[in-house]
Amino acid sequence: MALRRPTPVILPMLVGLAVLFSTFAHAQGTTAPAALVGDPERGKTVYQRMGYCVNCHGWAGDGMAGSNPMAHATGANLRKTALDAEGLAQVIKCGLPGTPMPYHDTAAYRDDRCYGMVMADFEPGGVPVRGKTFRDKEVPHLVAYIQHYMIGLGKPTLEECALYYGAAADKACAYLRSE
Protein backbone atom coordinates (compact mmCIF):
# COMPACT_ATOMS: atom_id res chain seq x y z
CA MET A 1 0.00 0.00 0.00
CA ALA A 2 2.80 2.33 0.88
CA LEU A 3 4.10 2.07 -2.67
CA ARG A 4 0.86 3.24 -4.21
CA ARG A 5 0.70 6.46 -2.25
CA PRO A 6 3.02 8.58 -4.38
CA THR A 7 1.17 7.81 -7.59
CA PRO A 8 -1.32 10.69 -7.45
CA VAL A 9 1.58 13.08 -6.92
CA ILE A 10 3.90 11.62 -9.52
CA LEU A 11 1.30 11.45 -12.27
CA PRO A 12 0.54 15.19 -12.44
CA MET A 13 4.28 15.81 -12.28
CA LEU A 14 4.82 13.58 -15.29
CA VAL A 15 2.02 15.30 -17.16
CA GLY A 16 3.53 18.64 -16.26
CA LEU A 17 6.89 17.52 -17.56
CA ALA A 18 5.32 16.28 -20.79
CA VAL A 19 3.60 19.64 -21.30
CA LEU A 20 6.81 21.48 -20.53
CA PHE A 21 8.69 19.33 -22.96
CA SER A 22 6.18 19.77 -25.76
CA THR A 23 6.19 23.53 -25.20
CA PHE A 24 9.95 23.46 -25.41
CA ALA A 25 9.87 21.29 -28.52
CA HIS A 26 7.35 23.66 -30.05
CA ALA A 27 9.45 26.70 -29.28
CA GLN A 28 12.40 24.98 -30.89
CA GLY A 29 10.37 24.35 -34.01
CA THR A 30 10.76 20.59 -33.73
CA THR A 31 7.03 19.86 -33.58
CA ALA A 32 6.01 17.60 -36.46
CA PRO A 33 4.30 19.69 -39.16
CA ALA A 34 1.73 16.92 -39.56
CA ALA A 35 0.44 17.68 -36.07
CA LEU A 36 -0.40 21.22 -37.20
CA VAL A 37 0.02 22.70 -33.75
CA GLY A 38 0.01 26.42 -34.28
CA ASP A 39 -0.08 29.68 -32.40
CA PRO A 40 -2.93 31.88 -33.74
CA GLU A 41 -1.21 35.09 -32.63
CA ARG A 42 1.89 34.24 -34.59
CA GLY A 43 -0.43 33.28 -37.45
CA LYS A 44 -1.92 36.75 -37.44
CA THR A 45 1.49 38.23 -38.23
CA VAL A 46 1.85 35.84 -41.15
CA TYR A 47 -1.65 36.68 -42.38
CA GLN A 48 -1.00 40.43 -42.21
CA ARG A 49 2.63 40.99 -42.89
CA MET A 50 4.38 37.92 -44.25
CA GLY A 51 1.91 36.32 -46.62
CA TYR A 52 -0.23 39.41 -47.21
CA CYS A 53 -3.28 37.17 -47.23
CA VAL A 54 -5.17 40.18 -45.95
CA ASN A 55 -4.79 41.92 -49.30
CA CYS A 56 -7.08 39.42 -50.98
CA HIS A 57 -9.08 37.89 -48.15
CA GLY A 58 -9.64 40.99 -46.04
CA TRP A 59 -8.93 41.50 -42.35
CA ALA A 60 -11.85 39.25 -41.42
CA GLY A 61 -11.09 36.59 -44.02
CA ASP A 62 -14.48 37.13 -45.62
CA GLY A 63 -13.04 38.23 -48.96
CA MET A 64 -14.19 41.81 -48.42
CA ALA A 65 -11.86 44.78 -48.38
CA GLY A 66 -13.29 46.46 -45.32
CA SER A 67 -11.60 49.83 -45.23
CA ASN A 68 -8.26 48.63 -46.55
CA PRO A 69 -7.47 50.55 -49.74
CA MET A 70 -4.81 47.96 -50.60
CA ALA A 71 -7.25 45.10 -50.58
CA HIS A 72 -8.26 43.53 -53.87
CA ALA A 73 -11.04 41.72 -52.07
CA THR A 74 -11.10 38.96 -54.61
CA GLY A 75 -10.26 36.10 -52.27
CA ALA A 76 -12.54 33.37 -51.07
CA ASN A 77 -14.54 33.71 -47.87
CA LEU A 78 -12.34 31.81 -45.44
CA ARG A 79 -14.97 32.10 -42.72
CA LYS A 80 -17.10 29.70 -44.73
CA THR A 81 -14.41 27.30 -45.92
CA ALA A 82 -15.07 23.59 -45.57
CA LEU A 83 -11.34 22.80 -45.46
CA ASP A 84 -9.81 21.13 -42.42
CA ALA A 85 -6.32 21.89 -41.10
CA GLU A 86 -4.62 19.67 -43.65
CA GLY A 87 -6.65 21.07 -46.50
CA LEU A 88 -5.88 24.63 -45.43
CA ALA A 89 -2.18 23.84 -45.19
CA GLN A 90 -2.17 22.34 -48.66
CA VAL A 91 -3.94 25.30 -50.27
CA ILE A 92 -1.60 27.71 -48.50
CA LYS A 93 1.52 25.85 -49.63
CA CYS A 94 0.37 24.90 -53.12
CA GLY A 95 -2.16 27.58 -53.98
CA LEU A 96 -5.01 26.83 -56.34
CA PRO A 97 -3.60 26.69 -59.88
CA GLY A 98 -5.85 28.32 -62.43
CA THR A 99 -7.09 30.86 -59.84
CA PRO A 100 -5.40 33.95 -58.32
CA MET A 101 -4.78 32.01 -55.09
CA PRO A 102 -0.96 31.91 -54.98
CA TYR A 103 1.34 29.19 -53.62
CA HIS A 104 3.62 30.02 -50.71
CA ASP A 105 6.01 27.06 -50.56
CA THR A 106 9.31 28.03 -52.21
CA ALA A 107 9.74 24.52 -53.62
CA ALA A 108 6.18 24.13 -54.93
CA TYR A 109 6.05 22.91 -58.54
CA ARG A 110 9.83 22.44 -58.59
CA ASP A 111 9.24 18.90 -57.40
CA ASP A 112 5.90 17.14 -57.34
CA ARG A 113 4.97 17.93 -53.73
CA CYS A 114 1.95 19.93 -54.87
CA TYR A 115 -0.86 17.90 -56.42
CA GLY A 116 1.85 15.76 -58.05
CA MET A 117 2.59 18.52 -60.56
CA VAL A 118 5.56 20.58 -61.71
CA MET A 119 5.62 23.90 -63.59
CA ALA A 120 6.11 22.17 -66.94
CA ASP A 121 2.75 20.42 -66.52
CA PHE A 122 0.83 23.67 -66.85
CA GLU A 123 -0.31 25.40 -70.01
CA PRO A 124 1.13 28.87 -70.57
CA GLY A 125 -1.33 31.27 -68.96
CA GLY A 126 -2.42 28.66 -66.44
CA VAL A 127 0.77 28.43 -64.39
CA PRO A 128 0.37 28.68 -60.63
CA VAL A 129 0.87 32.16 -59.20
CA ARG A 130 3.67 32.61 -56.69
CA GLY A 131 2.78 34.49 -53.51
CA LYS A 132 4.97 35.96 -50.81
CA THR A 133 6.85 32.92 -49.65
CA PHE A 134 7.51 32.19 -45.99
CA ARG A 135 8.99 29.31 -44.10
CA ASP A 136 7.17 26.02 -43.80
CA LYS A 137 7.04 26.27 -40.03
CA GLU A 138 4.76 29.32 -40.28
CA VAL A 139 2.01 27.30 -41.96
CA PRO A 140 0.59 25.69 -38.80
CA HIS A 141 0.40 29.13 -37.16
CA LEU A 142 -1.50 30.51 -40.12
CA VAL A 143 -3.86 27.52 -40.08
CA ALA A 144 -4.46 28.03 -36.35
CA TYR A 145 -5.21 31.70 -36.95
CA ILE A 146 -7.78 30.94 -39.66
CA GLN A 147 -9.40 28.24 -37.53
CA HIS A 148 -9.48 30.35 -34.40
CA TYR A 149 -10.46 33.75 -35.77
CA MET A 150 -12.38 33.04 -38.98
CA ILE A 151 -13.97 29.68 -39.67
CA GLY A 152 -17.61 29.52 -38.64
CA LEU A 153 -17.71 33.01 -37.14
CA GLY A 154 -20.40 34.45 -39.41
CA LYS A 155 -20.56 38.14 -40.20
CA PRO A 156 -17.53 40.15 -38.99
CA THR A 157 -18.31 42.24 -35.91
CA LEU A 158 -17.03 45.57 -34.65
CA GLU A 159 -15.42 43.74 -31.70
CA GLU A 160 -13.47 41.46 -34.01
CA CYS A 161 -12.39 44.43 -36.08
CA ALA A 162 -11.19 46.28 -32.99
CA LEU A 163 -9.20 43.23 -31.93
CA TYR A 164 -7.63 42.94 -35.37
CA TYR A 165 -6.62 46.59 -35.74
CA GLY A 166 -5.86 47.47 -32.14
CA ALA A 167 -4.82 51.13 -31.95
CA ALA A 168 -5.86 51.76 -35.56
CA ALA A 169 -9.39 50.43 -35.01
CA ASP A 170 -11.07 53.81 -34.69
CA LYS A 171 -10.50 54.64 -38.31
CA ALA A 172 -10.24 51.14 -39.79
CA CYS A 173 -13.47 49.89 -38.27
CA ALA A 174 -15.57 53.03 -38.71
CA TYR A 175 -17.30 51.45 -41.69
CA LEU A 176 -18.77 48.80 -39.38
CA ARG A 177 -20.22 51.36 -37.01
CA SER A 178 -22.47 52.83 -39.64
CA GLU A 179 -23.94 49.44 -40.51
Ligand code: HEC
Ligand atom coordinates in the same frame (compact mmCIF):
# COMPACT_ATOMS: atom_id res chain seq x y z
C1 HEC B 1 -3.70 37.55 -54.87
C2 HEC B 1 -4.83 37.31 -54.02
C3 HEC B 1 -4.69 36.25 -52.93
C4 HEC B 1 -3.74 36.17 -51.94
C5 HEC B 1 -2.55 37.06 -51.69
C6 HEC B 1 -4.12 35.04 -51.12
N1 HEC B 1 -5.25 34.46 -51.60
FE1 HEC B 1 -6.19 32.83 -50.84
N2 HEC B 1 -7.50 32.82 -52.38
C7 HEC B 1 -7.57 33.79 -53.36
C8 HEC B 1 -8.64 33.46 -54.27
C9 HEC B 1 -9.07 34.29 -55.47
C10 HEC B 1 -9.20 32.25 -53.81
C11 HEC B 1 -10.36 31.48 -54.44
C12 HEC B 1 -9.86 30.62 -55.55
C13 HEC B 1 -10.98 29.88 -56.23
O1 HEC B 1 -11.39 28.83 -55.70
O2 HEC B 1 -11.45 30.37 -57.25
C14 HEC B 1 -8.45 31.87 -52.63
C15 HEC B 1 -8.68 30.72 -51.90
C16 HEC B 1 -8.09 30.44 -50.69
C17 HEC B 1 -8.39 29.29 -49.85
C18 HEC B 1 -9.35 28.16 -50.21
C19 HEC B 1 -10.69 28.39 -49.57
C20 HEC B 1 -11.65 27.29 -49.90
O3 HEC B 1 -12.52 27.03 -49.08
O4 HEC B 1 -11.55 26.72 -51.00
C21 HEC B 1 -7.64 29.42 -48.73
C22 HEC B 1 -7.61 28.46 -47.55
C23 HEC B 1 -6.85 30.62 -48.86
N3 HEC B 1 -7.15 31.21 -50.06
C24 HEC B 1 -5.99 31.09 -47.90
C25 HEC B 1 -5.06 32.11 -48.12
C26 HEC B 1 -4.01 32.46 -47.20
C27 HEC B 1 -3.84 31.87 -45.82
C28 HEC B 1 -3.26 33.41 -47.81
C29 HEC B 1 -1.97 34.06 -47.31
C30 HEC B 1 -0.86 33.17 -47.09
C31 HEC B 1 -3.88 33.70 -49.09
N4 HEC B 1 -4.96 32.87 -49.24
C32 HEC B 1 -3.43 34.63 -49.99
C33 HEC B 1 -6.76 34.91 -53.47
C34 HEC B 1 -5.64 35.16 -52.70
